[in-house]
Amino acid sequence: xxxxxxxxxxxxxxxxESGSSTVFAQRNPVLTYHFKKHxxxxxxxxxxxxxxxxxxxxxxxxxxxxxxxxxxxxxxxxAVVYPGAGNIGGGGxxxxxxxxxxxITIDFREKAPAAAYRNMYLDSNQNVIPGKSENGxxxxxxxxxxxxxFSYYKYAKLPFSKLIGPAINLADKGFAITAAExxxxxxxxxxxxxxxxxxxxxxxxxxxxxxxxxIQKDLAKTLxxxxxQGVRGFYEGETARLIVEEMHRGKGLISYGDLxxxxxxxxxxxxxxFKKDYSIITMPLPSSGGILLPxxxxxxxxxxxxxxxxxxxxxxxxxxxxxRLAYADRAEYLGDVDFFKVPVKTLISYxxxxxxxxxxxxxxxxxxxxxxxxxxxxxxxxxxxxxYDKEGNCVSITTTLNDGYGCRTVVAGAxxxxxxxxxxxxxxxxxxxxxxxxxxxxxxxAPGKRMLSSxxxxxxLYRSKPFLVLGTPGGTTITTSVFQxxxxxxxxxxxxxxxxNKPKFHHQWLPDILYVxxxxxxxxxxxxxxxxxxxxxxxxxxxxxxxxxxxxxxVEAVADWRGDDDAECY
Ligand code: GLY
Numbered sequence: 001x002x003x004x005x006x007x008x009x010x011x012x013x014x015x016x017e018s019g020s021s022t023v024f025a026q027r028n029p030v031l032t033y034h035f036k037k038h039x040x041x042x043x044x045x046x047x048x049x050x051x052x053x054x055x056x057x058x059x060x061x062x063x064x065x066x067x068x069x070x071x072x073x074x075x076x077x078x079a080v081v082y083p084g085a086g087n088i089g090g091g092g093x094x095x096x097x098x099x100x101x102x103x104i105t106i107d108f109r110e111k112a113p114a115a116a117y118r119n120m121y122l123d124s125n126q127n128v129i130p131g132k133s134e135n136g137x138x139x140x141x142x143x144x145x146x147x148x149x150f151s152y153y154k155y156a157k158l159p160f161s162k163l164i165g166p167a168i169n170l171a172d173k174g175f176a177i178t179a180a181e182x183x184x185x186x187x188x189x190x191x192x193x194x195x196x197x198x199x200x201x202x203x204x205x206x207x208x209x210x211x212x213x214x215i216q217k218d219l220a221k222t223l224x225x226x227x228x229q230g231v232r233g234f235y236e237g238e239t240a241r242l243i244v245e246e247m248h249r250g251k252g253l254i255s256y257g258d259l260x261x262x263x264x265x266x267x268x269x270x271x272x273x274f275k276k277d278y279s280i281i282t283m284p285l286p287s288s289g290g291i292l293l294p295x296x297x298x299x300x301x302x303x304x305x306x307x308x309x310x311x312x313x314x315x316x317x318x319x320x321x322x323x324r325l326a327y328a329d330r331a332e333y334l335g336d337v338d339f340f341k342v343p344v345k346t347l348i349s350y351x352x353x354x355x356x357x358x359x360x361x362x363x364x365x366x367x368x369x370x371x372x373x374x375x376x377x378x379x380x381x382x383x384x385x386x387x388y389d390k391e392g393n394c395v396s397i398t399t400t401l402n403d404g405y406g407c408r409t410v411v412a413g414a415x416x417x418x419x420x421x422x423x424x425x426x427x428x429x430x431x432x433x434x435x436x437x438x439x440x441x442x443x444x445x446a447p448g449k450r451m452l453s454s455x456x457x458x459x460x461l462y463r464s465k466p467f468l469v470l471g472t473p474g475g476t477t478i479t480t481s482v483f484q485x486x487x488x489x490x491x492x493x494x495x496x497x498x499x500x501n502k503p504k505f506h507h508q509w510l511p512d513i514l515y516v517x518x519x520x521x522x523x524x525x526x527x528x529x530x531x532x533x534x535x536x537x538x539x540x541x542x543x544x545x546x547x548x549x550x551x552x553x554x555v556e557a558v559a560d561w562r563g564d565d566d567a568e569c570y
Contacts, residue, residue: 041569048385091144092399108148110141137252174215218415289456335442382473474542
């Protein structure tokens, strides 16, 4: 994770040769771009992990598109300019509140291939084989992103060829990479060599540096097939052939049948209220966020959190304890509801949550039973973006390859990275995955099943009007970051910039550690340690993106300072 200043201008002053004439690259918008961290307008906004993706979305708004058009253009552009997490080889969730008052949630989470089975990552002694669910072909679930895009395209206004245009151009002509992207690509060179039978464009023996041009011709061809053939341009025909051939080369499981049978699913949104005036719309299972967020918010709802203040010992203690309790439930109960009966109503009910809080002690840390402590994996992994338009449509989407650059395998000839989402299943009950998260039967591997996720795209209404559109990447820290950002704004009255950029913390029951960002206040850490917490500093938590709409219609968009994230509006 790269720490960037709160606001900076990234100007690449390079000169490239084009035929015989010299082109001054800084005149070209894909070679010179700004990172805007905080913008205020009236008509609409887009905030995402990369300026070129936010700009692609903004162009659609300016050309008469709505927030869904902007979201699709942004998502497709991210698949090109942010290969570590933007994708067409992964999956995600879409949450929307349309101007007509309808709430929509679309699940395009990856699925286990039909040939997957419960113990596929265990050795003959029933022990998890390290890395097997994380690296290479066998780690990949059946991708859902393209099916997802076409399932919400029905809410868009512009022709699909226009929405995918910026992505095709960026892939075909190339764009200048940032210092963070160069560093991330350099960090993964050995993996790209190890997990690919044909070297992908991401391999550069001399090393990547800021301003280098990344051209992805194979990806451009795949995007053109999607433009021309729609969803079949990915799940059938040439792209399917390239995926299946890649699987054969690397002993992966995804088959023609898996691809043809994949479909995104419109689900009933998780909708709950907080303190009477707020309604929160978020993703239901297989997003654990759709359970954990209402659990955590309801456990603090009657406890006067606002009186404690932001990042005081009292508020962090209370919030960390509800995080601990929610994560303990996650491990036991949560999985794909199409395969496992989850007691959703009970888990988010006030009586149940009151009972859960009955042992809360204001003076001391709770104790998680130590089963097997995992290590929090520090990676940018997932990506989140928000769009809002002048009609009042809001879209909040989180997509993922899971780890940074997914399983590190690129589909040769098709130019896109595959996910390693199979690691989000519980490979064996009680054994932590790469995020240190533990699961059981509810999240065991089964053919066609969706693995449990933490992605929590969310929209908040205030007195039934759009108020906040938000989300973040960050593996298991996603739900706790969304929770904290909401409490910062709704309970502590902080500005959106402060809520996004101030240090965050995270507790997930196991390991029994309270993780804090590096600039977390030291006196609070000392107090928490005295109360029994094991506190551990870690790198940045998430990259939260927020759009806030005021009652008078002012639109404010904030991009997280922790990455290359960018907010655009008009
Ligand atoms: N792969 C991260 C998540 O879905 O939670």
